[in-house]
Amino acid sequence: MTIRVLIADDHKLFRQGLISLMNTRQDLVEVVGEAESGEEAIKLAEQLKPDVILMDIYMPQGDGLQASKVIHGRFPEIAIVILTSSEKDGHLYEAVQTGVSGYLLKSLDAEELFGMLEGVTRGEAAMTRAMATRLLKGVANRMVVEEKGESSLTERELLVLRLVASGASNPEIAESLSISVNTVKSHLKNILEKLQLDNRTQAATYALKRGLVSPRDK
């Protein structure tokens, strides 16, 4: 019985490369479809019912995480493995929460990929050690966060976060709060650490999505 795989990635070349790679192990896997966007991935997942979906994050028309959430909600039996390119992207936590079965880097070796695919169909999680380590740290952090109730951000940090979300730079925030830029950076550093984010832009969208800030409509 071969593993039926759906590939979702907007890079045609990457898809083709993967397919030819898969074809070298036709005893093990079979590529049953390709999607160029998140939306297409959802559609094909429904039509093809693959065993595994290899999903990129950045895609036009519905990114991979959103698509993963939808697919996992409707077809929990389909294993979704995120295949991303950047080593340090802050989507790991978001991804595991959407119910994906794995989170791998494109720098992965072909043999490792096959091994992961086998494991995934047996219900194991697909993840490199480095990712797992990051995840554990993150989870530990989150637990601290949650048991503290709400966001665990201090008042001061919330103030800084709101200003970040308003598009203010660190010097502007410093002036607004009458503190030094160093202190602003210190607060922001703690915010990013607590929320497991990579940069101020993610912090801003985080704040908006959670209504920590007044989304001045329009």
Place this chain on the structure above:
Amino acid sequence: MTIRVLIADDHKLFRQGLISLMNTRQDLVEVVGEAESGEEAIKLAEQLKPDVILMDIYMPQGDGLQASKVIHGRFPEIAIVILTSSEKDGHLYEAVQTGVSGYLLKSLDAEELFGMLEGVTRGEAAMTRAMATRLLKGVANRMVVEEKGESSLTERELLVLRLVASGASNPEIAESLSISVNTVKSHLKNILEKLQLDNRTQAATYALKRGLVSPRDK
């Protein structure tokens, strides 16, 4: 007849300074109240019905622009003058759209401020030449934008904007779109110019507020 002024600024010292300044011209102006937040400003505007509100932008609990919108909606007879500190902040366009009567810098001279206040009560706009110039350029730009239908952003720019809103860095965007970092910067520069924004964080919140991106809930 003196001009009744409400001061809304979270910096107590600044408020007090302004008040003592105002008291030197009791023949002209009278400070009838102080607010430390946007919410308080709305409340006091209703209670006191001042002639003019001097409003800061960055404030905890409801920023000045939001408060301005509410107040202008309910009491259009009250003139609102934004008093901000940073020379180059991208809220100018947002501010004028909320119906404020003026947009001044805190670096303003006291005599100029009094002059502006007199003008405002006569229905004139309060604005420095520099601000007016920036505004005109912006309006000209906006008109180009609007007659082009929708956002005037090109496809490529929209793609970049979505990635920016997802919290991706320029190198990450470059890799995702298979173009150079220089090109990403070029696109982003054009985006910021077209939308009259200052930085990528503002671009991200812009995208979120307008639903250009899938706000992955949560």
Place this chain on the structure above:
DNA sequence: AGGGATATCACCCGTTGGAGTGAGAAAAAA
């Protein structure tokens, strides 16, 4: 009295961001 969390700030350092300028190629519109 001691421990932990908070808020403040300094210094270093490498990377990123954004402004400015210029320019070429291809596609679309005039």
Place this chain on the structure above:
DNA sequence: TTTTTTCTCACTCCAACGGGTGATATCCCT
């Protein structure tokens, strides 16, 4: 067929950002 728009990229330059480390003072809690 010109002209304009779009997309691409290079190069410089400086400010801003973010990581890391460490320090001090305050306050709260036990």
